[in-house]
Amino acid sequence: MGRLFGTSGIRMKNLSPKIAYKVGLAIAKKYKNVVVGRDTRTTGKLIETALTAGILNGGGEVTTIDIVPTPVLGFNARNYDAGVMITASHNPPEYNGIKLFNKNGLAFNKKEEDEIEEIIFKEDFVEVGWDKVGDIWEDCRAIRNYMEYILKNVEVNEKFNVVVDCANASACLVSPYLFTDIGCHVISVNSHMDGRFIGRLPEPDEKNLRKTMDMIKGLNMNGDSYIGIAHDGDADRMVAIDEKGRVADFDKLLAAFSRYMVEKTGNKKIVTTVDASMIIDEYLKDLDVEIIRTKVGDVAVAEEMIKNSAVFGGEPSGTWIHGDIHLTPDGILSGLRVLEMLEFYNKKLYEILDEIPSYVNLREKIPCEDSKKEKVMNYVIENGEEIFKTVPETVDGARFNLENGWVLIRPSGTEPYIRVRVEAKDKNSAKELLEKGIKLVKDALSAL
Ligand SMILES: N[C@@H]1[C@@H](O)[C@H](O)[C@@H](COP(=O)(O)O)O[C@@H]1O
Numbered sequence: 001m002g003r004l005f006g007t008s009g010i011r012m013k014n015l016s017p018k019i020a021y022k023v024g025l026a027i028a029k030k031y032k033n034v035v036v037g038r039d040t041r042t043t044g045k046l047i048e049t050a051l052t053a054g055i056l057n058g059g060g061e062v063t064t065i066d067i068v069p070t071p072v073l074g075f076n077a078r079n080y081d082a083g084v085m086i087t088a089s090h091n092p093p094e095y096n097g098i099k100l101f102n103k104n105g106l107a108f109n110k111k112e113e114d115e116i117e118e119i120i121f122k123e124d125f126v127e128v129g130w131d132k133v134g135d136i137w138e139d140c141r142a143i144r145n146y147m148e149y150i151l152k153n154v155e156v157n158e159k160f161n162v163v164v165d166c167a168n169a170s171a172c173l174v175s176p177y178l179f180t181d182i183g184c185h186v187i188s189v190n191s192h193m194d195g196r197f198i199g200r201l202p203e204p205d206e207k208n209l210r211k212t213m214d215m216i217k218g219l220n221m222n223g224d225s226y227i228g229i230a231h232d233g234d235a236d237r238m239v240a241i242d243e244k245g246r247v248a249d250f251d252k253l254l255a256a257f258s259r260y261m262v263e264k265t266g267n268k269k270i271v272t273t274v275d276a277s278m279i280i281d282e283y284l285k286d287l288d289v290e291i292i293r294t295k296v297g298d299v300a301v302a303e304e305m306i307k308n309s310a311v312f313g314g315e316p317s318g319t320w321i322h323g324d325i326h327l328t329p330d331g332i333l334s335g336l337r338v339l340e341m342l343e344f345y346n347k348k349l350y351e352i353l354d355e356i357p358s359y360v361n362l363r364e365k366i367p368c369e370d371s372k373k374e375k376v377m378n379y380v381i382e383n384g385e386e387i388f389k390t391v392p393e394t395v396d397g398a399r400f401n402l403e404n405g406w407v408l409i410r411p412s413g414t415e416p417y418i419r420v421r422v423e424a425k426d427k428n429s430a431k432e433l434l435e436k437g438i439k440l441v442k443d444a445l446s447a448l
Pocket residue numbers: 007008089090236237296297298299315317319411412413414415419
């Protein structure tokens with residue numbers, strides 16, 4: 001068996017309750033009081049029940065907070081020895097996953113994950129006797145406590161118009177209410193929970209957000225000024241839709257927001273990932289900010305933020321961590337903070353975005369089974385040097401830095417794909433680089 005944990009915890013198609021039971025036993029070996037939450041997936045209760053059985057049978061205590069967004073689980077983990085979120089985030093409905101949080105509300109780092117993985121692989125856990133099994137408790141105030149904390153720490157005075165798209169997921173229980181409580185006029189879409197994600201799939205990309213974008217365009221034709229905030233399946237991510245009904249370019253929004261955080265807090269360190277555009281460096285140049293790049297994944301970003309005492313860390317996937325408020329990536333808080341930013345600059349979202357210059361960014365994902373990813377990447381690293389005439393950087397996958405742009409080829413840690421990401425100053429160079437990257441991956445696959 002390969003590694004269980006990827007970019008964002010354990011994530012699998014048809015995740016087996018047998019694995020969840022073992023994860024529970026392994027957790028109980030190290031952590032006594034554990035809080036457990038889940039997203040809306042149809043297998044959520046099954047996995048939660050199996051994991052809980054493992055924790056109890058390992059002698060641990062479980063407090064369940066039922067269906068919640070990941071940031072609510074992470075926030076509440078601070079009152080326990082550890083937290084477990086049962087979610088597959090942006091993956092399609094047939095997936096599920098298990099993500100662990102420590103008592104600082106931080107997603108488990110590699111070392112913490114490795115400890116659990118080793119216990120599972122070696123079956124180095126104990127099933128305690130009848131007199132030592134744990135119990136289950138319920139905490140019905142978990143969402144309320146989170147919301148009260150966020151409301152205390154975020155200030156928005158203007159009455160914004162917001163369309164909140166919850167993806168039929170756990171954001172339904174929090175996001176529309178929090179935007180209303182902060183003073184917005186809210187229209188919510190895909191806001192009834194359904195683990196089949198019938199309104200739209202949980203990946204908040206342009207294809208899946210088409211109807212919400214059209215809706216915003218339609219609303220604003222009557223002179224209103226709505227922006228959209230759309231979440232993924234567990235609301236640790238946020239994608240914004242501007243007043244013109246366009247999905248805000250991920251890299252531009254990240255650059256704009258990073259600049260805002262530097263101006264607001266005075267903290268001159270921003271953490272981002274190797275797949276982020278060079279726009280962020282350029283847009284913040286005059287502020288003398290250090291941009292620190294890590295491998296993809298909120299776990300890596302959070303770790304680097306702590307190491308560098310950075311207040312903000314964000315990925316172009318829309319996973320942003322606001323270290324001054326809490327350390328779990330939080331798409332709901334990110335949405336509220338985008339409003340704070342608009343108020344700070346007294347500008348529309350489209351105005352801010354249109355002021356930022358852009359390069360050509362292209363993204364493609366090529367299907368590749370998890371078991372083949374390592375071999376494909378070895379081939380890409382070995383043969384890519386010849387094609388791109390440069391030695392790749394290997395912080396995450398292979399990144400070829402060229403004169404007119406860069407190509408990043410990396411295995412997704414959450415889905416059965418190899419991702420190819422390209423940035424260049426003009427369209428033709430970008431297209432050419434993307435084609436070369438795709439061909440390299442396809443050659444690698446056929447050489448297996
Ligand atoms: N929380 C993580 C993010 O941090 C990450 O950016 C994203 C994509 O990861 P990958 O490209 O490895 O599939 O997955 C999850 O949502």
